[in-house]
Structure formats: structure tokens, C-alpha cells
Amino acid sequence: MMLRxxxxxxxxLAASLAACSNxxxxxxxxxxxxxxxxxxCPSVGIPDYTGDITTFRPGGDTTVASLDVTAxxxxxxxxxxxxxxxxxSEATFTVNARRTDTRGARTVELPYFVTVLRGGNAVxxxxxxxxxxxxxDGQERAVASGKAAxxxxxxxxxxxxxxxxxITRRRRAGDAEAALDPLADPEVKAAVARTRxxxxxxxxxTEEQLKYNATR
Numbered sequence: 001m002m003l004r005x006x007x008x009x010x011x012x013l014a015a016s017l018a019a020c021s022n023x024x025x026x027x028x029x030x031x032x033x034x035x036x037x038x039x040x041c042p043s044v045g046i047p048d049y050t051g052d053i054t055t056f057r058p059g060g061d062t063t064v065a066s067l068d069v070t071a072x073x074x075x076x077x078x079x080x081x082x083x084x085x086x087x088x089s090e091a092t093f094t095v096n097a098r099r100t101d102t103r104g105a106r107t108v109e110l111p112y113f114v115t116v117l118r119g120g121n122a123v124x125x126x127x128x129x130x131x132x133x134x135x136x137d138g139q140e141r142a143v144a145s146g147k148a149a150x151x152x153x154x155x156x157x158x159x160x161x162x163x164x165x166x167i168t169r170r171r172r173a174g175d176a177e178a179a180l181d182p183l184a185d186p187e188v189k190a191a192v193a194r195t196r197x198x199x200x201x202x203x204x205x206t207e208e209q210l211k212y213n214a215t216r
Contacts, residue, residue: 041080042197050202114148
């Protein structure tokens with residue numbers, strides 16, 4: 001599943017990464033201008049097709065003529081505290097909504113989920129919340145804010161010491177391993193995958209709503 005989010009391992013210029021790396025992150029510089037950053041904090045993103053939601057008027061008609069409310073999740077921002085045994089992540093987001101019938105004041109509640117994945121496929125936790133939108137009489141648009149949070153065990157997100165040493169071991173020019181990426185080692189890749197956590201946020205959709213988003 002593709003995510004519209006920063007990756008867990010970020011490739012970029014070493015100078016740029018050095019400026020934004022935080023305490024607790026592992027920075028590997030091979031001396032050729034490329035660095036990788038591994039962090040205890042989960043990556044945060046919105047899974048494909050879950051950042052929008054569309055509701056229709058009762059009756060089963062899902063054509064444009066029967067549109068009721070459309071909403072989009074935007075401006076996802078996250079913070080992380082990895083100073084304790086429980087790594088705490090918090091995300092905030094904005095929901096921009098539009099309704100087709102502007103008569104009367106109306107309150108609309110939209111469900112959203114926050115899921116923590118380990119290794120790309122193992123669900124660690126999932127919670128469902130709601131964001132409330134208030135439309136004034138005659139108002140077509142409404143905006144609301146939402147918040148999601150999660151905890152990850154620090155021990156589960158940290159690389160074993162022997163793996164860290166494999167990654168950070170200094171290699172001399174001319175050594176057979178000097179030109180090899182330590183993150184390509186199968187043992188290292190497996191260890192990194194086990195410590196990879198993602199906090200995913202999106203609308204809690206029905207099967208019909210998810211299909212609508214994927215095919216429209």
C-alpha cells in the first residue's frame with residue numbers, strides 16, 4: 001500500500017539530513033554524499049483512497065445528482081516523543097467539507113481511523129474516532145480539525161546492537177565491502193523491517209465508499 005507520507009528510511013543529501021536528524025536517530029554516511037536515517041518514531045501518512053469521503057442522499061443512488069457531503073483530509077502533521085519506553089506519536093489534520101443542500105444548519109460526523117502497522121502488514125492497534133463538522137444555515141462549506149495518537153514500545157522500534165554495528169562499522173577504501181550498502185544485507189533488512197512502524201490515518205470507509213474512491 002502506497003502512502004502519501006515521509007518514508008521510514010529517507011534518502012537524500014547528507015548535509016540536508018544532518019540538519020534535520022534528531023536525537024535517537026541512526027544516521028549512516030558512506031562518505032559519498034548519501035545518508036540514510038533510521039528513527040524510533042513511526043512514519044505517519046494517509047493510505048491511498050482513504051483521504052476522501054463521499055456520502056449520498058438516501059435511496060441508493062450514487063450519481064452526482066445525489067451527492068450529499070464530500071470531505072477531504074489535509075494538512076496532516078505529526079510530532080513524536082521517543083524519550084521514554086513508550087514512543088508517543090501524535091498527528092493533527094484538517095477536514096474540508098462541502099454539502100450540496102445548504103438549507104438549514106446541520107452537523108455532520110465523519111468517522112476516521114488511526115492504525116499502527118509493524119513491518120508493513122502486522123496491525124499493532126486500531127482506533128476509530130469522529131470529526132464533527134458544523135454547517136451554518138446557507139453555508140456550503142465547513143472546516144474541522146482532528147487528532148490521532150499512538151504508542152510504540154521503544155524496544156520494538158530499536159535496532160539490536162549487533163545490527164547497528166553492522167550498519168555503522170567504518171569501511172576502508174579498497175575493502176571488498178566498501179562499495180556495498182549495509183542496508184542491502186538480508187539480515188540487516190529483516191531487522192530493519194521488524195523495527196519499522198507506521199501510523200496511518202484516514203476516513204473509516206464502508207466497502208462501497210472505498211470502491212467509489214478507487215474507481216472514480
